[in-house]
Amino acid sequence: MMNLLAQATAPERNIWNATPGTSEIWIKMALLLVVGLAFMIGLVFVPTRGRRPIVMTFTFLAGLFYMAQLVWPQLPQAATRENTQGPVAQVSFWFQDATAVVGPIANILTAFILGLGIYSLLTIHGKRFARLQKDWQFSLLLLVSLFVMLFFGYWDWIQGLNPENAAKLAETPSFAGRAKDLLFEGMLQVMDAAMFSLIAFFIFSAAYRAFRIRSVESTILLGTAFIMMLSLMGALVVPWNNFIQESLAKGDSNAWVNFLRLTDISAWLSDNIQTPAIRAVNFGVGIGALAMGLRIWLSLERGGVSA
Amino acid sequence: MDNLYYTNYSYLAWVQIAFVMALMATILVSISISKRRKNLYIRRISGLNAIDEAIGRATEMGKPVLMVPGIGGLDAISVQALNIFAYVTRTAARFANPIRLCVMDAAVYTVAQEIISDVYRKEGLQERYDPDSVRFVSDRQFAFAAGVSGIILREQTAATFFMGAFFAESLIFAETANSIGAIQVASSTQTTQTPFFIAACDYVLIGDEFYAASAYLSREPVLVGSLVGQDFAKLAIISVVVLGSLVTTVQRRGSTGTETVEVQGQSVTRPTFIKPSELVMDKIFNPRPPEEASK
Amino acid sequence: MRDFEFWKMAVGVICTLGLYSVLYRETKVYRFFEHMFLGLAAGFSLVALWTETLKSVWWDKMVGQVDAEGKVTSMGYPLYILLLPIGLMAYFVFSKKSNWMSRIPIGIILGLWAGQQADNWIKTFWPQIYGSMKPIVPNTFDPIFVPGGAANIPNAVYVTQAVNNVIFLVTLLSVMSYFFFSFEIKSRFLKGTTTLGRWLLMIGFGAIFGSTVMTRFTLLIDRMYFVFIEFLKTNFFS
Amino acid sequence: MSTPMPKTSFAEKLMAVPSRALYLVLAIVIIISVFLSRPLPNQPNPPAADFYTALMKMPADKVVAVQSDFTNSTRGESAGQLEALTRILVRRGIRFILYAGADPQAPTVATNIVERIIKEEKAVNPSLQYERNVHWVRVGNFTNLDNTARLFQTNFREAFRGREDNGVDVLGTPPFEGINTINDLGLYVNVTASSTLDVLIGRLQFTPTTYDGVPIRSKLMAMVTGVIGPEAVNYYKAQQLAGLVVGLNGTVELETLMGRGLEGSKEAASANNAVVIDGRPSVAKLEGNSVGRGSQYYFALHTAMGLLILAVIVGNVGTALQKSKRGGKR
Structure with missing residues (x-):
């Protein structure tokens, strides 16, 4: 297992790896795929009471890696394999290397599952188009946009695979490059930004409609928001601060009226109220996540996800 | 091996590991205790009492209920949101109310599909279950926002539940739903979004009320026990903070001596005080080998 | 004849205005841009799926890599196929x-997430707990007021700082007390504390709002700059 | 409408302003302000001052890691921040490593900005030597930051193995010289518009150090949008961040500091018009023009926020008028 999860520096050979480009690697891959698929199909026949332990085991082992890493002695940054020996240190090194292998696993699995999401999108809109239900034209548009983006995205990517070609394309973009650029930067990114900026309108209308002085709480919220906004407006802050400093404090930087400078008020609120308030909420949320993590890791919850 | 030290065990660094282990142990112990006890107290959370009311309204109007479990990946937040939505779906299913569950992550979509079909199956209402009611809309934040807004506006959802990790899109959803007069229950674990939910929604769960929700709704011993454990963990944090403040106060009281320094051309004699890096609490909370501490 | 950059920008401006049309009401125009947006986004996800994720973190590691001269830079690990x-x-x-x-895959993803939580908790909250431990009694009474907490004597705790620290701790503890769920609070003092906690929390939320x-x-402003300055003004009025 | 309307009071009219009218007013005000943009004064705050101080006091031969996690959707705030950061790095000749931990598009967005700034700087100062793959290197995106950041902590160099920039192995480029662990970096700056900062805070830990007498407890610094600001301030207060730039105001603060420098007392600042923050070490200003996107947008931000404040006041006056008509009870 050592060499599997802490992959050796090339071209070191071990039982888990193979030289790239050889037929050995393809044969191994094919065999392992068959084994994997057989395991998958085998799971279909697992009796009901055997199912929960299987899921629990996978979840537990996945979490165990990081939990073990936390409690296992960790080496200082200066330690290298040359200057540090001993079995404890070896395992520590193994943990360091293995993180690089274990880390991306969640990532890879999530990537495989993305297909399921796309499948959901395709069935909903495909059905609507096929049955010519209301708004079928828009569903068709969605599907067409999807495939156009897919087509040009991969065409452009394949063109860039060859390094010589890539350098040339950087100078004069190809048709595919242009098309992908238009679809991605010209449209998708701009629509992202446009949708994001809509929030400004919504904030404005929500503030007009909902921000009323009707309870202690809303008054406090509104008052603080006002002070915060004013302190962000330099054109107000600078003359106000100067007025306080020069006229009221008469230039004395230790005078107490200096506290009335807008930046001082907002900094005081931020240091002594806002920071501890948010910190207190986050302490709670942090403990909530810790407890939830524990319940998931040990599969303690019945009902819901780990039923 | 002579000058080797392990960063998580030397120089008091083990304290932090011991502390987090103790917190986890507290939670586990109170889970196992609560399995034997019944009727544990949970304080009222008004946002959760509003769920039934919101679904009732949707039933009267014959319009769908919309649920969004945040836009994070598959983690405790999404799972917790889906646990709450399992409850919402159960109620909606009994009233034969159509639901829309929009998700942004394919892995969350998988879990959602499973949980929701499970709810209908357990209620014996399988004929009411429509797999298309759980939808993967997009995995891009604002495409998702545009898509969900479209669904809200076109299907005129009467009740909306936004629970989970919400970011900027929170206000797009909340205002869009507000514009069609939907009754809204919302919660974000992102503290920064909570004020916007407060401004635009009818009921808001703040902070870890969200994590308390599934225990509150289901009264399941494991969850309630975990909630009790979480409270004790928070108490532990409070005690550490208070104790640390007291120790620091005692250590920093009084001066350690006097020194004479040049200030703007004049020599001034002033008291000296203990450096923060010499405090006991600093040694515990910022463990480091002696040579680094002396810098 | 305008160049490619101009047309790209023009398309962007049209898309922006198309999505803004929802501010008026949900029309066919919005529906058009919404569905196009969703389609493009899904298409891009599928492109990025291979080119940005699976190719480098899965395929290349599985089959190994060889550099331009044919020297092996990383060995292939066929076991990745099991994923x-x-x-x-x-x-x-x-x-x-x-x-x-x-x-099973969901359990693995969640397990990997759950296993990290303890370590994550330490790194996130341990410094914050330390940062909340503050001296609450001053060790010097001179001068009484130091605006902005700027200290003249190194490591001294001024009166203002001590007062601020007390306010800090009161805020922290009262807000935390609001989030206790399983203790029935009967004493009037504690009820007052939780109410105070909610009020102080509102100050935090107000600051966030601002x-x-x-x-x-x-x-x-940036979008308006894009439409009116970068596109309109530069292309038509300069 | 043909049916005779009941007479509505001013207050009721005020309360019934349709959202669309509000949207229109906001749009018009912002469009006009964008055209009328003019420079406005600004008063930098300690977090931005710390950010500037750390960057300026860091020895110029140290390498900075820049993790840029924004796309065009937050161009308004984040782009100005990255522009100001790049100007400081380029003018000081500091080498940096550029990568992203969130969106596959983020590296491209960041690269475009960096290359444009370098071009601008070279136009002003033709003798400037600052080249890609020599002074800076683009690595690309790391998906799943949760796990990648953990790898950064345990084995920083290993995280970059196999990555190429324009066909060059990044580990062979000058910015990676002598960089083995995360503590070999001079500073780690996260320019972000999402929760990636939370992930870094939860995964990274730095050994404290001192630059030119300024203690740096954590080498992590952040440039964040106004939204994440309040949470990031929490980290800054717990000394988990060495410096922090928040939102557009933060960008303007940084631009002001670059243009004027920083002094610890009024007396010291009187000669050179530097920004004064009591008790701070003296930091030089940066030669050259430092007016950027932040200052360009600052005027419109003033009018927009002024309008919002006005709207809330009008809304409350309307409510108060309505209440007094009904005898003040509801």
């Missing part, structure tokens, strides 16, 4: 009998 069937198990979610299998408004407006 494919595990990922495929998620697709059993629609099966009536075997939908439990989808929990700060967030800045971002939201800036983003709108």
